[in-house]
Amino acid sequence: MIQTIQTTPYTDQKPGTSGLRKKVRVFQQPNYAENFIQAVFDAVEGKAGTTLVIGGDGRFLNREVIAKAIRMAAANGFGRVVVGQGGILSTPAASNLIRIRGAIGGLVLSASHNPGGPDEDFGIKYNIANGGPAPEKVTEAIHARTLEIAEYRIADGAVDIDTPGETRLGEMIVEVVDPVADYAALMEQLFDFAAIRAAGLTVAFDAMSAVTGPYATEILERRLGFAAGTVRNGTPLEDFGGHHPDPNLVHARELYELMMSPEAPDFGAASDGDGDRNLIVGRGRFITPSDSLAMLAANAHLAPGYAAGLKGIARSMPTSAAADRVAAKLEVPAYETPTGWKFFGNLLDAGMATICGEESAGTGSDHVREKDGLWAVLLWLNILAAAGKSVDAIARDHWAEYGRNYYARHDYEGVDSAGADALMAHLRAHMGTLPGTTIGGLTIAAADDFAYEDPTDGSVSRNQGVRVLFEGGSRVVFRLSGTGTSGATLRVYLERYEPAGGDLDAETGAMLADVVAAAEEIAGITRHTGRTAPDVVT
8 A cells, every 4th residue: 555645845955966964863853754755756757667776884774764765666656676685785886786777776875984873974865877876957856846845655564675585565576685796796897806816915904884894705805815804894883883984094093003014914995884985005005095096097907897998087176186197198088077976977978988086085987887995995906916016016106107196185074154155255256366476485376166067968067166276286175065964074185296206205294284384375264164273184
């Protein structure tokens, strides 16, 4: 039996670049999750009889909302729901499953790298048929529907998401699948598992008590034969063990300290809450996400899946220009896009790019339409095995050829929104006066508010972040993030280019000191936010 439940709209359900993210207690309000899911289903055209993928990162509330979503899918005419066993699907695995099943789309229940638990964060994102995040025209339609929704539809009946196989809920088939199997098979197609096994490498992988635990255990320990215990914190927990599942040098500090110690294995890595981000650390050498993108692109041909070469390389605007130099050497296009994987998805669908990446620790390729943390780890392992070099040697050789983009991101989290908005307004109002001025020995060559015209469809995205470019290749970028759930997060991206033959192995903080000082003088960060230092430096 299908019930039609009367409801009233909530005014705060506008999805961002990564779906709708709020505190758990917001989602626990009466009909809050149901309203948003119904708005998604109302925005999906031609859904009758089609396949829908559902899964999430296992955080608190995951199972409860998945059960509701399945019952609502049955009431809204879908023909089949494919759900990961226990409600588990990493974001890249969900993207793969949507693609190989020919699904109309999928619901990914995740707040990515944000903390989990009863007092923490939850999220729902809709991915379209290509496996990637919904584009703005779809999220705008979803938002418009949330503001006028008056009822939602839900089927009666119990939902079992723990037993593999098919059952029926009304006219709809509910198929519970192994969340790892299809993804692991895809990785075996892309990478030379035999070469990795034969290389004799030692590895430490921190799954951060999040979704990649089962994936990493199956692939690294079972299929690649790394020692038991290679995967740490490998059981997904509803609260991620009380930790913040963001693979950076603050929240994965234990892994970083291991890799800097005499007991370090050859290779260290971590992934985040939903499995789409990565941290790469070699013995004694941290690789920034921007450098990792460039180094993976430069060496991707060593893996079978990329032996034919790359069609292009894409990076988000805040990501360092290191990848651009690789694209120039390979004589392939380089694309600079706004932040948000959906922009990469257009390029990938059009066959214009092969490898994409963001400074926020997301890298991926045309194998799915999401960033993919474990994919990056496996490509690194394939490169190490094929080249017979250490992470440190790969990095040094790369910088000797291309030069080095010293890079850091300063995050000011939970900033008062009014203060953050005032800072950005001040920057935009004064951009025109900046070129030609000198601050602390750095001369400003240009300043703008980044805008992007998508080469695949001509759409234009404006106001994507203020860029201040200095003579000689240094720059600073200011941008407000949309991935938090309270207040505003101000991100300040700092970059200094050192050409080949220059000082290529200095301390990053020292090399960026002048750029940091200039950023404060230009933006008045302390004056606008009251903060004298960032909360997180990556």
